[in-house]
Amino acid sequence: MTTARFYVDSAALLEGQLILEGADHHHLSRVLRMHDGQFLQLMDGKGAIARGKILEISRACTSVMVEEVRLVEEERPLLKLFQALPQGRKMDSVVQWSAELGAAVVTPFACSRSHVLDVSVEKRFERWCRIAMESSRVAGRPYLPEISKARGWDEVLYELADVEVVLVADEVGGARPHDALGDAMVPEAVGLVIGPEGGFTQVEREDLLAGGALPVSLGDTVLRTETAGMVLMAAVRCRYGLL
Numbered sequence: 001m002t003t004a005r006f007y008v009d010s011a012a013l014l015e016g017q018l019i020l021e022g023a024d025h026h027h028l029s030r031v032l033r034m035h036d037g038q039f040l041q042l043m044d045g046k047g048a049i050a051r052g053k054i055l056e057i058s059r060a061c062t063s064v065m066v067e068e069v070r071l072v073e074e075e076r077p078l079l080k081l082f083q084a085l086p087q088g089r090k091m092d093s094v095v096q097w098s099a100e101l102g103a104a105v106v107t108p109f110a111c112s113r114s115h116v117l118d119v120s121v122e123k124r125f126e127r128w129c130r131i132a133m134e135s136s137r138v139a140g141r142p143y144l145p146e147i148s149k150a151r152g153w154d155e156v157l158y159e160l161a162d163v164e165v166v167l168v169a170d171e172v173g174g175a176r177p178h179d180a181l182g183d184a185m186v187p188e189a190v191g192l193v194i195g196p197e198g199g200f201t202q203v204e205r206e207d208l209l210a211g212g213a214l215p216v217s218l219g220d221t222v223l224r225t226e227t228a229g230m231v232l233m234a235a236v237r238c239r240y241g242l243l
Contacts, residue, residue: 004032004040005137006052007144013042013050013069020062029057040064045136045144047072072142075242078104078189080163081229082156084196085115090226095128097230099135099145102237104189106132107148109156113198121150156193157207163191166213167236169228171199174215177235190236194229 006028012018020028028034034054042050042064050069054062081103083094091108098106106128110117128147136144151159160166164187167180174180181190193213200208209215218231237243 003140004028004034005140006040006042007045007133007137008042010044010046010048013044013048013066016066017055018042018052018064018066020064021060025057025060025062028054028062041140042066043137043140043142045133045142047074047142049142074104074143075102077165077187077236077240079233079236080105080107080189080191081233082107082109082160082191082193083229084108084113084194084225085110085117085121085150086197086225087115090224091124091128092131094226094229095131095147096135097226098233099132099141100139101230101233102141102242103145103233104143105146105148107151107156107159109151109153111153111156111196111204112201114196117150117152125149153204153207157211160191160193160208160211160213163189165189166191166193166208166211167216167232168193168205168208168213169195169218169223169232170205170215171195172205172215174217177216177218177232178239180214180216181236181239186240192229192232192236194225194232197225 006024008018036054036056038054040052042052048071051067052064055065056063081098085108095106132145132147
């Protein structure tokens with residue numbers, strides 16, 4: 001049986017016993033149909049992981065004893081995905097897959113050929129946060145990813161300036177991700193920049209390269225914007241032994 005996992009407050013892990021209510025209780029008792037004496041995994045999203053033992057399941061809540069709390073070190077490099085806003089609900093999939101693959105930060109942004117920054121994007125922010133938490137819970141991620149609010153182009157360039165290494169998936173071509181990263185020491189963070197369905201404009205491409213971004217190729221096939229970031233993330237994780 002797959003281990004049941006739940007996110008709880010950090011303070012609750014230190015108290016030795018906690019109560020699961022609401023959606024977590026419903027999922028545990030009605031969906032998973034767990035029972036007294038079974039074990040589950042508890043995480044605070046900040047690196048603390050514990051084993052929990054179910055003491056009692058009532059109609060309204062589940063009482064859990066906390067055992068064996070340990071702290072997991074966060075992976076390096078931190079992977080920061082900068083994703084041009086796709087049309088429709090494709091960003092939902094980007095957030096879901098990014099959380100499963102281990103992105104530390106996901107930042108949607110608008111550029112010339114992407115979806116525009118409008119009210120619909122603002123309304124979806126909370127949804128993206130919920131998707132990230134649920135995907136991370138299922139994947140058993142000790143650290144919850146940060147989902148940033150959508151940025152404009154100038155804001156993205158400003159934030160990328162603070163990232164140690166930046167790779168941009170370039171339709172014009174470039175080195176393989178492994179070769180672009182080279183044999184240098186593991187950086188604190190790697191930024192991964194993915195353009196919109198129509199690609200970056202020449203001016204935007206020049207902005208990225210002028211800021212030090214390294215153009216990389218993801219192969220001869222044409223990838224969708226919502227899958228390109230996942231391929232690039234997997235390639236970087238392989239380079240640093242995280243897969």
